Amino acid sequence: MNNFRADLHCHTTCSDGTLTPEQIVQLAKESGLTGLSITDHDTTDAYEKAIPLAKEAGITLLTGVEFSTVLNKISVHILGYGFHINDPAIIKLCTQHKQRRLDRNLAVLDLLAKQGMSLTYEEVIDAIPVEKASTGRSIGRPHIAFAMVNKGYVQNLQEAFKKYLGDDCPCFIQGDSFTVDETIDTIHQAKGIAVIAHPHLIKNTAILNELLKKEFNGIECYYGNFFTDANQRWVKIAKHRDWLITGGSDFHGSAKPNLSLGRSWIGEEHFQAIINYLSILNQ
Ligand code: AMP
Ligand code: ZN
Ligand code: FE
Ligand code: FE
Numbered sequence: 001m002n003n004f005r006a007d008l009h010c011h012t013t014c015s016d017g018t019l020t021p022e023q024i025v026q027l028a029k030e031s032g033l034t035g036l037s038i039t040d041h042d043t044t045d046a047y048e049k050a051i052p053l054a055k056e057a058g059i060t061l062l063t064g065v066e067f068s069t070v071l072n073k074i075s076v077h078i079l080g081y082g083f084h085i086n087d088p089a090i091i092k093l094c095t096q097h098k099q100r101r102l103d104r105n106l107a108v109l110d111l112l113a114k115q116g117m118s119l120t121y122e123e124v125i126d127a128i129p130v131e132k133a134s135t136g137r138s139i140g141r142p143h144i145a146f147a148m149v150n151k152g153y154v155q156n157l158q159e160a161f162k163k164y165l166g167d168d169c170p171c172f173i174q175g176d177s178f179t180v181d182e183t184i185d186t187i188h189q190a191k192g193i194a195v196i197a198h199p200h201l202i203k204n205t206a207i208l209n210e211l212l213k214k215e216f217n218g219i220e221c222y223y224g225n226f227f228t229d230a231n232q233r234w235v236k237i238a239k240h241r242d243w244l245i246t247g248g249s250d251f252h253g254s255a256k257p258n259l260s261l262g263r264s265w266i267g268e269e270h271f272q273a274i275i276n277y278l279s280i281l282n283q
Contacts, residue, residue: 002267002268003032003034004268005032005033005034005035005265005267006033006034006035006037006060006062006265006271007028007247007251007262007263008035008037008079008247008248008266009037009039009079009220009246009247009249010024010036010038010039010249010252011038011040011251011252012038012046013128013130013137014040014045014046014138015041015043015138015140016138016140016141016142016252017251017253017255018254018255019253020049020130021048021049021050022050024038024046024261025050025057025061026053027261028057028261028262029058029059031261031262033261033262034060035059035061035062035266035271036060036061036062037062037064037248038064039064039065039066039079040066040138041067041068041138041140042065042068042093042097042098042101043094043097043137044063044064044065044085044090044094047061051085060271062274063082063084063192064079064080064081065083065090065094066078066080066197067079067080067093067178067183068097068177069178069179070174070178071179071180071207071211072207073174074204075167075174076197076207077197078183078187078195078196079195080183080187080193080195081195081246081278082191082192082281083187083191083192084192089186089189089190090187090190093178093183093186096178097138098138100175100177101138102139104174104176105121105124105139105143105144106121107173108141108144108165108172111170111171111173112164112171115164115171117151117153119151123150124139124143124144125139125143126147127143127145127147127150128143128146128255141165142157144165145161145165146255148160180211180214181214181215184214184215184216191281192281193217193281194218195217195220196216196218196219196220198220198224198250199219199223199234200223200226200230200234212241216243217243218243218244218274219234219243219244219245220247221234221238221245222245222264222265222266223248224250224259225258225263226264231264244270244273244274244277246274247264247265247266248264249261249263249264251263
């Protein structure tokens with residue numbers, strides 16, 4: 001029996017996960033994963049640590065990132081894989097996102113303060129603690145939500161998102177945004193593949209249909225805690241379009257405690273198809 005399993009979607013303390021890059025690689029090894037991609041929100045900082053450690057652990061590490069984009073005012077996540085880690089286009093987009101997040105987070109804190117829920121930026125950053133301050137950390141809504149829990153403004157993360165921080169909630173503003181097309185172009189410039197992240201979560205059919213017309217190379221068919229039936233819908237779409245089939249858990253550590261690393265994965269056939277596609281791109 002072939003035990004090859006690659007989890008191509010997880011987050012570290014470089015964004016809103018609770019395990020460090022070192023801990024994720026170690027956990028991947030303990031979980032028996034053969035392949036891994038770390039897909040932090042809008043940053044590739046984890047790779048500096050993860051690349052040598054994965055090599056040591058005998059795990060095939062595919063470069064990855066999960067970019068935030070906006071399409072018709074709706075937030076859409078795009079996964080990039082296999083790009084050159086030091087590509088200037090990727091570095092530039094990550095840097096722009098860092099500024100966008102800072103501006104947006106400060107604006108969200110203003111709105112929360114007006115509702116009597118004051119938080120300092122330090123309280124937000126420290127809400128998901130890391131051993132050493134990481135310069136490239138993507139700070140986002142989960143950090144704010146944790147800080148709100150810590151201060152006793154809400155009971156839990158879900159309440160923070162449901163009442164205040166969710167896309168349509170009173171204390172959330174989108175701020176500057178990047179389009180799907182420019183994000184796909186950036187990934188392609190860096191010789192990577194662009195993949196629709198967790199289509200299972202896209203409730204708006206018009207948005208989904210728009211996305212399916214774009215220049216993606218793949219779609220995340222196996223995701224999170226979804227069952228085979230739900231995943232097959234996306235496998236069918238991938239096959240129909242001749243797109244690559246990807247999959248992963250979206251592991252965030254204790255920030256999303258019901259998702260374990262390796263919960264969703266792809267086998268050798270789909271992983272090899274990605275590697276082959278990348279090698280053609282890089283010829
Ligand atoms: P941001 O990247 O700052 O816009 O925050 C979006 C992230 O918040 C998502 O990627 C999820 O990890 C997390 N998130 C969104 N909705 C919820 C929710 N209802 N409960 C917990 N986490 C959420
Ligand atoms: Zn996240
Ligand atoms: Fe996502
Ligand atoms: Fe994710």
